[in-house]
Amino acid sequence: MTGGCQLAGEVLIPGAKNSVLKLMAASLLAPGVTTLSAVPEILDVDVMADVLTTLGATVHRDVATGTMTIDTPVTPGAAADPDLVRRIRASVAILGPLVGRCGEARVALPGGDAIGSRALDMHVNGLRRLGAVVDIEDGVLVARSSGRLQGAAIWLDFPSVGATENLLMAGVLAKGTTVVDNAAREPEIADLCQFLTEMGARIEGIGGSTLVIEGVDELRPATHETVPDRIVAGTYAIGAVMTRGDVFIRNGRAEHLGIVLEKLSAAGAIVDVGGDGFRVSMDDRPRSIDVVTLPYPGFPTDLLPQIIALEAVSQGVSLITENVFDSRFVFCRELLRLGAQLRTDGHHVVVRPATQLVGASVSASDVRAGAGLVLAGLVADGITEVHEVHHIDRGYAGFVENLRALGADIRRERDAVAA
Ligand code: UD1
DSSP states (O other), rough: BSOOOEEEEEEEBOOHHHHHHHHHGGGGGSSSSEEEESOOOOOOHHHHHHHHHHOOEEEEEEETTTTTEEEEEESOOOOOOHHHHHOOGGGGGHHHHHHHHHSEEEEEGGGGOTTSSTHHHHHHHHHHHOOEEEEEETTTTEOSSSSSOOOOEOOOOSSHHHOOOOOOOOTSBBBSSSEESSSOOOOOHHHHHHHHHHHOEEETTEEEEEEEEEEEEOOOOOOEEBBBBBHHHHHHHHHHHHHTTTTEEETOOOOGGHHHHHHHHHHHOOEEEEEEEEEEEESOOBBBBOOOOOSTTTTTTGGGHHHHHHHTSSSEEEEOOOOSSSSHHHHHHHHTTTOOOOEEEEEEEEEEHHHHHHHOOEOOHHHHHHHHHHHHHSBBSBBOEOOOOOHTTTTOOTTTHHHEEEEEEEEGGGOOOOO
């Protein structure tokens, strides 16, 4: 891409990746046909569809209408294909529904993880509280329950999104009451709760940090529209600010981006909410802002690379703190190649104003880092090549096409190598 554009126009926000993958997993909770709409055209959805297919479901997707139907068998398989599971961490979301409904779930662990390691300890401990026996067998996490799971009170050490979702999906068919305390409050979890309720589940406290689930004997399939993707919406909003543009983010839910839009306003942007979305415009060099990532409603870690890219072209010094993941700053190395002035220290990064970012060849290490690098390339002088863009395909439908429609000088090279 060649930097120097001002993004202007309108972009339509699809359903959220982090919601739809869990809605798909939840379809395992009831035999019959689940229908999901606003399904984004992204790679992770394809992989999750393959996971469900290997468990015996029949998945049909109509890309033109964004609709997916999942026909779940009366007795789904227990073991997901390890190669597929290793490709997306979200596939761990099949654990709760499968053990809850069928009494057994087998999910391969990435790279020989052990139970008790940071990555899945809250999922495992929670399922054990519900009465499941959880072991590692040949690198596969196996959860079993001889009868129905038994409702219990569970306190999470940290409001983990994935653990909250797994325990919700395990609790809905358990005997008695399950309470998940210190639950994550992300809008995608409220969306999952809504879907489970439509399936016949009884959940109180939706949107809060204490979820009370009254187990039911069985659930029925439902039809549900996926909540819009707040991270995709936030990415375009930050792009509008960085390029001093003017973008209407149709179907964006401003109420899910409270602190993000507040920060963009503090940077000097004008944010107008209304008319089925919100509009972000900017006509000056952004002022620097400090950002601390936290579980929702804090600033989302999934917008960290994008906000660091913004700070790299802002005036003044900014301090960014990452509190959720420890490997996000890998992205900073690539941003340095574009001339950003920044220094990381532990989970902090200090970003100083650069006179001008300069195009270079950089590489995406994950989906959000890829988006951050593309935004940086849009304001860098000259040509920027972003490699490994298959990461971006995991979470952004039509990213290049959308940016081009907004005025960016960007193209995707054959072999999906550069954007
Ligand atoms: C989800 C999102 C991801 C987002 C993240 C935080 C999906 C598919 N992914 O990931 O985009 O960045 O929420 O908003 O929805 N942890 C443990 N033990 C556990 C579980 C988690 O230590 O049992 C740690 C993780 O290592 C991480 C932190 O808790 O440091 C947050 O993880 P979690 O909230 O579970 O994120 P995910 O569900 O994996």
